[in-house]
Amino acid sequence: MLSNPVVSRELLGLLRTRRSIAILAAVAVAFSLLIIARWPSDGVVDLSGATSRDVFRVFAYSLTAAVALLVPVFPSTSIVQEKQTGTLALLLNSPMGPVSIYLGKLIAALGFVLLLLSATLPATAACFTLGGVSLFDEVLPLYLVLAITSVLFTTWSLLVSTAAMTTDGAVRGTFGGVLVLFLLVLLPHYFLDGSESSLAGIAAILRNVSPVPAIMDIVGHADVGSRQLVSQNSGVATFALFGGMLSLLFAGMTVGRLNQTLLDRARSQGNVTDDRAAGVRVFRRLMFLIDPQRRKTGIGPLTNPVMVKEFRSRQFGRLHWLLRIVGGCAIVSLGLAFAATLGSEEWGVETIGGIIVSMQAALIVLFTPSLASGLISSERESGSWELLRMTPLSASRIVRGKLLSVVWTLLILLMASLPGYGVMIWIKPILEEQIIQVLICLAIGAVFAMLLSATVSSFFVRTAPATVASYSILLFLWAGSLLVWLGRDAPFGYSAVQTALSINPMAAALSVIGTPGFESYNLIPVNWWVTGIASGFLLVVLLIQTWRITKPE
Amino acid sequence: MVDQAPVVEISDLTKRYGEFTALDSLTLTVDRGTILGFIGHNGAGKTTTIRILVGLARPTSGTALIAGADCVRQARKVKHLVGYMPDRFGSYSNMRVREYLDFFGAAFGIKRRVRSQRIDEVLDVTGSRYMQDRYVEALSHGMQQRIGIARTLLHQPEVLILDEPANGLDPQARIEMREILLRLADLGKTLIVTSHILPELARICNQVAILHRGKLQACGSLEEVTRQFQQNRMIEVELVGAEEIDRAVAVLSEHSDATGDVVPSPAESIVRFRTEKRDTELGNVLAALVSANVRVTQFREVASDLEEAYLTVTRGEDNGSSREAVAAAEPVAAAGGVTAGSVTAGSEAARAE
Numbered sequence: 001m002l003s004n005p006v007v008s009r010e011l012l013g014l015l016r017t018r019r020s021i022a023i024l025a026a027v028a029v030a031f032s033l034l035i036i037a038r039w040p041s042d043g044v045v046d047l048s049g050a051t052s053r054d055v056f057r058v059f060a061y062s063l064t065a066a067v068a069l070l071v072p073v074f075p076s077t078s079i080v081q082e083k084q085t086g087t088l089a090l091l092l093n094s095p096m097g098p099v100s101i102y103l104g105k106l107i108a109a110l111g112f113v114l115l116l117l118s119a120t121l122p123a124t125a126a127c128f129t130l131g132g133v134s135l136f137d138e139v140l141p142l143y144l145v146l147a148i149t150s151v152l153f154t155t156w157s158l159l160v161s162t163a164a165m166t167t168d169g170a171v172r173g174t175f176g177g178v179l180v181l182f183l184l185v186l187l188p189h190y191f192l193d194g195s196e197s198s199l200a201g202i203a204a205i206l207r208n209v210s211p212v213p214a215i216m217d218i219v220g221h222a223d224v225g226s227r228q229l230v231s232q233n234s235g236v237a238t239f240a241l242f243g244g245m246l247s248l249l250f251a252g253m254t255v256g257r258l259n260q261t262l263l264d265r266a267r268s269q270g271n272v273t274d275d276r277a278a279g280v281r282v283f284r285r286l287m288f289l290i291d292p293q294r295r296k297t298g299i300g301p302l303t304n305p306v307m308v309k310e311f312r313s314r315q316f317g318r319l320h321w322l323l324r325i326v327g328g329c330a331i332v333s334l335g336l337a338f339a340a341t342l343g344s345e346e347w348g349v350e351t352i353g354g355i356i357v358s359m360q361a362a363l364i365v366l367f368t369p370s371l372a373s374g375l376i377s378s379e380r381e382s383g384s385w386e387l388l389r390m391t392p393l394s395a396s397r398i399v400r401g402k403l404l405s406v407v408w409t410l411l412i413l414l415m416a417s418l419p420g421y422g423v424m425i426w427i428k429p430i431l432e433e434q435i436i437q438v439l440i441c442l443a444i445g446a447v448f449a450m451l452l453s454a455t456v457s458s459f460f461v462r463t464a465p466a467t468v469a470s471y472s473i474l475l476f477l478w479a480g481s482l483l484v485w486l487g488r489d490a491p492f493g494y495s496a497v498q499t500a501l502s503i504n505p506m507a508a509a510l511s512v513i514g515t516p517g518f519e520s521y522n523l524i525p526v527n528w529w530v531t532g533i534a535s536g537f538l539l540v541v542l543l544i545q546t547w548r549i550t551k552p553e
Numbered sequence: 554m555v556d557q558a559p560v561v562e563i564s565d566l567t568k569r570y571g572e573f574t575a576l577d578s579l580t581l582t583v584d585r586g587t588i589l590g591f592i593g594h595n596g597a598g599k600t601t602t603i604r605i606l607v608g609l610a611r612p613t614s615g616t617a618l619i620a621g622a623d624c625v626r627q628a629r630k631v632k633h634l635v636g637y638m639p640d641r642f643g644s645y646s647n648m649r650v651r652e653y654l655d656f657f658g659a660a661f662g663i664k665r666r667v668r669s670q671r672i673d674e675v676l677d678v679t680g681s682r683y684m685q686d687r688y689v690e691a692l693s694h695g696m697q698q699r700i701g702i703a704r705t706l707l708h709q710p711e712v713l714i715l716d717e718p719a720n721g722l723d724p725q726a727r728i729e730m731r732e733i734l735l736r737l738a739d740l741g742k743t744l745i746v747t748s749h750i751l752p753e754l755a756r757i758c759n760q761v762a763i764l765h766r767g768k769l770q771a772c773g774s775l776e777e778v779t780r781q782f783q784q785n786r787m788i789e790v791e792l793v794g795a796e797e798i799d800r801a802v803a804v805l806s807e808h809s810d811a812t813g814d815v816v817p818s819p820a821e822s823i824v825r826f827r828t829e830k831r832d833t834e835l836g837n838v839l840a841a842l843v844s845a846n847v848r849v850t851q852f853r854e855v856a857s858d859l860e861e862a863y864l865t866v867t868r869g870e871d872n873g874s875s876r877e878a879v880a881a882a883e884p885v886a887a888a889g890g891v892t893a894g895s896v897t898a899g900s901e902a903a904r905a906e
Contacts, residue, residue, distance in 0.1 A: 166646075270649060270687035295686065298655050298665040305659035312652055313645040383641030387704070389609060391660035392632050552611040552628065553604075 006096070006104025011111045014074055019465075020112065023070055024119050030066075031123035034059060039126075052130030057219040059127055060142050061483045063120060064149065064215050068182045069472050070116060071150045072157040075109040076174035077464050079161035079258075089263055098258035102251065105158060113150040117143065141218050141236045148243040149211040153178055155250035162257045168378065168463035172370040175471040179366060181246075183479065185209045187358050209246060214239035216486075306393065306401025307408075314371070314405070329416035332359065353431070354515035356420040357438060361506035363413055364446045365474060371409055372453035373470035374463040375402040376546065381462050385549070395547040403454060410446050431513075437524060438509045444531045445505030449474055451538035458545040478504050485517070494520075502526045503534075560585045560712055560743045561606065566615035568601050568767075575601040577767040578615070583745065583760070585711075588738050590758035590775075591747040592863055598767040599747045600640075603714050606745075607637040620711050633661070636705030640716040642697040644690050650676075650700055651685045654707060661708040668707075675703040678740070679733055695726030702733060712743045719753050731757050751863060763863055788826055788835065790842065791851035795819040801847045808838045825855070 014020050035055065082088035091101055128139060157174045164170035188203035207213055217235030273284050273293045284291045299308045379385040388398060421435050453470040460466035484492050484500035485507065492500070498521050501507040508527035510518040561583040568576040576598045583589050593599045604610035605617050608628035617624040619634045645653060651672060658668040676682040679699045684692065692700065698718055705713055718734070719727050727750075734757050738744060748754045754761065755775060762772040771778050792801055798817045801824045805815045814827040830838070839852050 268688050268691045270684070270691070272686045275686075296649075296652055296655075298668055299659040301665060303659075305656055308659075309645065309648075309656040312656075313648050382644055383639065384643035384645060386609065386639050386641070387643040387657070388660070390607060390632055390635075390637050391657065392629055392662060393660050552609055552625065 004100055004104040004107070006091070006101055007107050007111070010078070010105055010108030014108065014112055015115075020074070023073075024115060027066060027070070027116055028119040028122070031059065031063065031120045032126075034062060035123045035126045039130075050132065052127065052132040053220070055130060056127050056133045056138065059123065060215055060219050061486065063142070063146060064211060065475075065479060065483060067113075067116075067146050067149050068153065068178055068211075069475060071109075071113055071153045072174045072178055073171075073468050074112060075105065075154045075157035076161055076170045077167045078105050078109065079158060080164045080167050080170040083165075083262065084167070092258070092260055092263070098255050102158070102255045102258055106154060106251070109154045109158075110150060113147075113154070117146060117150075138218055142215070145211050145214045145218065145236055145239060148240055148247075151247045152181065152211075152243045152250075155247045155254065156181065159250045159254045159257075162254055162262060166463075168374050168467050171464045171467040171471075175467070176366050176370070179362070179475075182210055182212065184362055186212055187355070187362075208238045208242040211239055211243070304397065304401035304404060306388075306398050307404045308401075310375075310402055310405035311408075326412055326416040329363070329413055330419065352420070353424055353435075353438070353513035354510055356424075357442070357506065357509045357513055357515070360414055360442050361445070361509070364410070364442065364449055364506075365478065367413065368406070368410065368446060368449035369453040369467060369470035369474055371406045372403075372450045373457050373467040375406070375454050376458045376549075377460040377463045377466040378457075380460075380549075389550055395550040396543060398550070399454075399543055399546050403450065406450050406454070407447075410450065414442065414446065434512050434514070437512045441505045441509035441512060441524075441527065444528055444535070445509070448505065448531045448535045448538070451535050451542060455538045455542040455545070458542055458549065478506060481507060488517075497521065498523070502530055505531050558585060559583065560620050561745070562616075562618040563602070563606075564616045564618075566602065566605065566617055567613045568598075568605065568610065569613045574767050576605075576612070579764075579767075579769050581762060581769060581772060583743060585743050586738065586741055587760050588734065588744045588746065588758045590754035590761040591745055591764065592751065592754065592761060593747075593764035597764045599764055600716065601767075602764070603637070603716060603745070603747070606631075607635050607714060608632060633708060634711050636708070636710035636713045638698075638701040638705045638713070638715045638718060640720060642689075642701055644697070646688075646690050648689055649686050650681070650689055650692070653689045653700065654704060657704050658707045663708065671707055671709075672703075675706040678706060678736060679703045680729065695722050695729070698722065698726070698730060699733065702737075706737075710742075712745065713737060714745045716747050717749070718746060719748055719750050727753060786828055786830075787855040788828060788838075789851070789853050789855050790824045790826075790849055791853075792822045792824070793848040793850055795822050797847050798822070798824060800845055801842060801849075804842050804845045804847060805838065808841050 079088065082091065092098075096104075124139060127133060128135065133139060156177050157170075160173040160177060161170045164173055185206045188199070189207040192200040192203045214235040271293060272295050273281055273291050274295045276284075284293070296312070299305050376385070379388060421439075425432050425435060452474060453466075456470045456473065457463075457466045460469070481500040481504040485497050488494070488497045501511070501518075501521055501523055505527055507518060507521070508523040511521045511523045559582040561581070563579055563581040566576055566579040567574070575596075579598070579602060591599050591602070601610065605612050606619065606624055608624050608631050611625055619631050622630040622634060624631050645656075648656070654672045654675070655668060658671060659665075663671060672685075673682070676685055679702050681696070681699045681703055684696055684700070687696075689697070689700065702713075702715070702718065705715070715734075719730050722730060731753065734744060734746065738757075746754065746758065758775060760773065761775055761778050763770045763778070790801060790805070792798065798819050802815055802817050805824060805826050816825045817823075818825070828835070828838075835852075839849070842849055842852075
């Protein structure tokens with residue numbers, strides 16, 4: 001396999017970048033520090049091995065989160081970058097077939113994963129030395145699950161990379177998919193567990209796509225706060241089956257797409273509905289409501305031109321796309337409301353509330369970095385930042401326009417999922433105050449995610465790394481605090497979990513609505529203060545940085 | 554009637570990046586209505602000068618004024634006076650050409666009704682009306698260059714600064730670009746154009762400035778600069794047949810002042826030589842050829858071009874003869890009837906060429 005020229009080129013090219021060296025070093029240091037921090041310092045020997053098992057749990061979850069965040073970074077841009085630079089055409093014109101090209105890329109990406117996992121071996125060895133952790137029952141299955149997870153996420157990343165037209169689009173698609181495969185597939189089962197409906201059966205199967213139940217099975221978390229996420233069968237074997245099947249599916253789809261048709265795309269001729277026959281115009285009006293191909297009027301006098309530009313230049317910013325997304329959200333929300341009405345006694349209003357909050361949180365995590373992480377970096381990448389600097393627009397007006405374009409989009413999306421709350425208030429009027437608090441939590445969370453992504457964007461000149469950084473920081477903060485919550489009985493105590501969750505507005509929303517597992521934490525108003533102050537700080541940094549890069553060099 | 558007062562005034566402009574001097578005491582003025590060709594190697598300081606002029610960079614010392622406005626202290630005012638087209642197009646995806654122009658018009662604060670008319674005008678001037686509904690990222694390079702120029706014209710600037718507008722264009726697009734630039738000059742715009750394609754510049758510019766290693770080496774009208782830097786005249790003698798070549802070379806070697814430079818081309822039946830002789834002395838050379846029974850069909854001077862002048866300047870500087878080159882540049886400017894390092898609006902002849 002090493003004779004495959006793509007393997008050596010990709011892997012060597014990857015290892016020559018500072019970013020890959022930094023990632024490897026950071027992983028080795030971070031996991032060593034984690035073990036050092038939990039290393040026993042008193043003279044009492046823990047013969048039961050409970051301490052080392054606690055350490056191993058945190059270690060396993062952190063390692064899984066690190067794999068989910070870091071593994072897709074390089075393969076997600078691997079093919080789309082070749083498309084953009086034109087080297088994919090050269091590869092496809094070489095005697096190498098799609099399978100060897102694909103295998104070259106896959107093996108190179110997995111080679112990096114191998115190095116990444118190797119960097120954690122000293123920390124694992126130290127953890128094993130503490131005692132109480134079995135090599136064959138825990139350590140090796142953990143690495144097996146991590147290996148399958150890496151293959152799954154790498155094959156997914158390569159598939160997205162063939163479909164995407166831009167590197168940042170590939171990164172967004174990849175991380176969106178990773179979030180779904182890693183976390184969101186767990187939610188239906190989490191909420192529907194115990195129900196005898198067919199939906200619950202589907203949800204039970206769906207959760208096996210995520211590596212989390214398998215990891216919980218390995219670390220013995222099946223009954224501790226897991227809400228029976230682990231299946232009755234062996235979690236590792238089930239995940240290996242589902243993960244393997246999905247990986248094969250993704251690999252097959254990618255190989256099928258790796259041909260000349262990827263590069264054979266006609267340039268748009270710019271057809272405009274206004275120039276077409278009256279019948280066509282009426283038909284399109286009925287079909288689209290807002291026809292994307294109609295000629296637009298000029299930007300209005302009181303409108304921030306940057307905001308309008310952002311909407312128009314964003315693929316999903318066009319009104320017809322927003323309408324479709326809003327329609328989808330409204331349908332899901334109304335579906336939940338309908339389910340709440342029928343099954344409120346069985347599920348409980350709190351569970352329904354938890355589902356809606358989780359859905360909105362997922363929307364925020366998926367959409368916000370995708371919308372905001374390219375706000376400034378994409379301009380700098382395409383060269384249009386120079387043109388913006390040449391206009392009389394001030395830095396604050398540019399920032400305002402850009403942020404407004406994200407605020408409006410998020411507002412529309414979140415509003416579309418509100419009917420479910422209305423139904424909850426109708427079923428249980430006493431919840432009104434709590435729902436208002438939930439909405440405040442979600443709004444603050446959305447603002448924080450937006451400002452974080454926009455600020456990260458202002459420090460980058462390319463959008464793909466800006467998007468990776470935004471998703472990584474946001475997931476580190478929010479998914480990381482949920483990992484601490486998962487270990488809420490051991491190794492983390494109540495106050496540690498409470499502190500960790502205080503930086504997570506989504507956890508605050510879940511605690512307010514009384515979602516099982518979160519109801520005992522009192523996160524309001526501390527969470528609002530923490531998130532609010534952090535957002536204010538980010539806004540100041542964003543304004544200063546934008547002003548700095550707008551000024552003459 | 555075009556007002557020929559200086560519209561761009563650069564005085565002792567210096568830009569340093571640490572130890573590296575990108576621009577060294579550049580002094581230059583450009584009159585209204587001029588098309589100035591700004592020539593230099595990569596890294597000569599052209600883009601640095603342009604970025605200072607448009608307010609994207611700050612000089613280490615010296616001043617740059619556009620229509621009296623200081624490019625550093627009155628950067629906001631300068632933005633309205635200058636239209637800048639960088640060498641990168643600066644595309645937005647999913648935007649049609651008209652929407653793209655509408656955004657930049659709105660960013661410059663042009664009112665909606667006026668903006669729509671202005672967009673029509675600039676699309677007409679650049680011959681791009683037919684592509685107003687196309688998506689900007691789907692345009693060819695030549696089309697994007699046209700839209701780039703249209704964008705710079707939206708706010709009706711006095712000075713247009715175009716960085717490599719002909720770069721990467723096919724011959725047809727290059728001809729069209731030339732026509733657009735000449736049309737803009739007819740509208741009274743002052744143009745500063747950089748390019749590596751010197752024959753192209755020579756066809757449109759009435760003035761040129763040659764920059765080398767951050768220093769201005771020459772400036773003036775195209776004819777003045779090329780003549781000044783023409784070290785020797787190149788004379789071409791066309792003969793009746795190739796059999797005359799040897800005799801011709803012998804005569805020319807005897808009478809020419811640069812024997813090593815007599816170059817025969819039997820395939821063309823031509824002998825070329827370089828000389829510093831004046832016309833009357835060259836008449837004697839021709840007479841000697843005729844006396845030696847060499848049958849001459851043509852005896853002519855080959856006109857030197859901008860490329861040759863540019864290479865002479867830069868080669869001279871590279872060989873350490875910068876002082877001579879600068880000294881040579883000064884009389885050029887003086888011949889233009891203005892102060893050293895200044896450029897006047899040239900005759901229509903250069904453009905008509």
